[in-house]
């Protein structure tokens with residue numbers, strides 16, 4: 001398995017938002033609006049990063065295939081921002097120009113190395129994995145649910161991509177340094193989860209998550225991504241065939257996950 005496989009996947013995964021039910025007439029009710037409005041604005045803003053710093057750091061790694069995969073990954077995140085923005089426009093919800101949580105994440109990513117930048121990004125991806133599940137359950141809008149499902153599916157592969165890269169970047173490390181790093185990243189994850197809960201509480205609650213169940217869901221997600229970073233562990237799309245193992249080649253690895261994976265779990 002190589003970065004070329006990720007590049008190939010991201011290339012093949014473009015343009016899959018055009019066939020959604022964009023003509024869905026459902027207007028969010030007042031209760032739905034209260035539940036999802038603010039967090040949708042925040043996440044739309046968060047997905048819209050232009051990724052200049054991330055791309056520049058990826059380029060420094062000196063692997064053209066990784067750089068190409070990263071460019072496509074950034075483009076996919078921008079697509080998420082674009083489709084969420086289109087939904088906001090349809091619902092008459094203004095787009096945000098900035099949000100403190102987004103500013104913190106962007107600020108951190110500007111000053112860090114590629115590895116630390118990816119670690120920060122990974123915490124945001126883990127939060128997103130749980131958030132879109134909650135958002136799916138918090139609305140009766142068929143279009144918004146379709147958006148959630150597709151984004152969740154994309155985010156699955158984002159988690160795999162970051163884990164694969166991080167495994168590559170931290171290969172051969174061990175000992176106390178690695179133990180300390182792992183716990184520092186867990187603390188970062190915990191902080192990000194609390195901040196995300198504070199910023200998205202109405203959506204999370206409407207989607208069935210209280211603070212404790214949200215933190216438990218984040219912890220489960222994070223355990224999973226920690227597991228995928230271990231040498232020899234499978235990097236897999238949830239509930240589907242393994243995407244890759246250390247030994248597996250790219251053949252057959254980039255099938256679309258089965259349809260049932262599109263449902264929230």
Ligand SMILES: [Fe+2]
Pocket residue numbers: 047076077080128151155
């Ligand atoms: Fe995204």
Ligand SMILES: [Fe+2]
Pocket residue numbers: 077125128154155158
């Ligand atoms: Fe993502």
